[in-house]
Amino acid sequence: WYHDNLTRHAAEALLLSNGQDGSYLLRKSNEREDLYSLSVRGKDSVKHFHIEHTGAAFKFGFNEFSSLKELVMHFANQPLIGSETGTLIVLKHPYPRQVEEPSIYESVRVHTAMQTGRTESDLVPNAPALGTKEGYLIKQGKIVKNWKTRWFTLHRNELKYFKDQTATEPIRALDLTECSAVQFDYSQERVNCFCLVFPLRTYYLCAKTGIEADEWIKILRWKLSQIRKQLEERNATLSS
Numbered sequence: 320w321y322h323d324n325l326t327r328h329a330a331e332a333l334l335l336s337n338g339q340d341g342s343y344l345l346r347k348s349n350e351r352e353d354l355y356s357l358s359v360r361g362k363d364s365v366k367h368f369h370i371e372h373t374g375a376a377f378k379f380g381f382n383e384f385s386s387l388k389e390l391v392m393h394f395a396n397q398p399l400i401g402s403e404t405g406t407l408i409v410l411k412h413p414y415p416r417q418v419e420e421p422s423i424y425e426s427v428r429v430h431t432a433m434q435t436g437r438t439e440s441d442l443v444p445n446a447p448a449l450g451t452k453e454g455y456l457i458k459q460g461k462i463v464k465n466w467k468t469r470w471f472t473l474h475r476n477e478l479k480y481f482k483d484q485t486a487t488e489p490i491r492a493l494d495l496t497e498c499s500a501v502q503f504d505y506s507q508e509r510v511n512c513f514c515l516v517f518p519l520r521t522y523y524l525c526a527k528t529g530i531e532a533d534e535w536i537k538i539l540r541w542k543l544s545q546i547r548k549q550l551e552e553r554n555a556t557l558s559s
Contacts, residue, residue: 320413321387322346327356327367334360334414341411345370345387359399361408368399452538454531455484457509459523466509466525473538476546478515493517496546501539503532515539 322330325346334342338360348354348369355370355377370390371378377390384390391410398407453472458480460467469480469490476496479489493515500516504523511532512525526532 320344320415322414322416327358330356330358330367331365334358334365335363338414339412341409342414343391343410343412344414344416359408359410366399366408452535454535455527456480456535457525459507461520471524473542476542478539493522495539495542498539498543501536501543503536 320343322344323346325333325344326349330344330346334344340360340362343357343359346356346358348356350369353372355372357368357370357379359366359368368379370387373383376383376385377387379390382390382393384393391413394410398409451472451474453470455468456471457466458469459465469482470484470486471478471480472489476494478493478495480491480493481487481489497517498515499518502514502516504512504514507523507525509525511527511529512523513532513536514524515522524535526535
């Protein structure tokens with residue numbers, strides 16, 4: 320169940336497509352040489368935990384273990400608790416490095432020469448970029464302070480919201496380069512609320528769960544940090 324240089328995305332894909340609740344694997348972290356990542360599937364998501372190798376022991380949270388086997392035996396009986404989300408996860412099924420997979424290739428008998436008239440330049444690669452997110456959130460109105468469910472999409476530096484998932488035209492597109500802060504909001508009667516602060520308006524949004532609200536806040540804050548970073552780099556280049 321040690322997968323060496325498996326990437327975070329590949330680990331998530333493996334555990335979500337082939338694993339089950341409690342499936343886990345260990346891989347090298349791409350952040351530091353002395354770090355490993357424990358990827359664990361819990362329900363319909365994959366959580367990642369850092370394990371630090373100090374040379375003599377493996378450090379995990381406040382615990383130290385003399386071997387990885389000891390660590391896994393410990394958590395097979397005691398759940399992991401995600402400190403930020405409060406999620407309980409138990410290590411149940413080690414995901415083996417070597418998995419016997421049936422062949423998914425189909426043999427070819429006839430290769431037809433059917434022409435479509437398209438060239439390679441017509442083929443547009445289509446995959447969601449890192450840092451994209453979409454889902455339903457409940458939004459407070461600007462003038463009438465009622466709450467309505469809207470479909471939100473986050474792509475590049477733009478947060479759009481639509482009447483629903485089937486709508487093609489957004490009601491509004493918010494430019495995150497103008498946003499100064501994203502934070503949890505406890506001023507509303509509703510729970511799981513957060514707000515986006517813009518110069519002319521603060522947008523109040525609520526998610527169905529605290530975990531979902533936390534995910535939106537994290538990704539939006541990451542976007543703002545990337546925007547600031549790009550701005551600082553641009554200013555540094557101009558001043559030099």
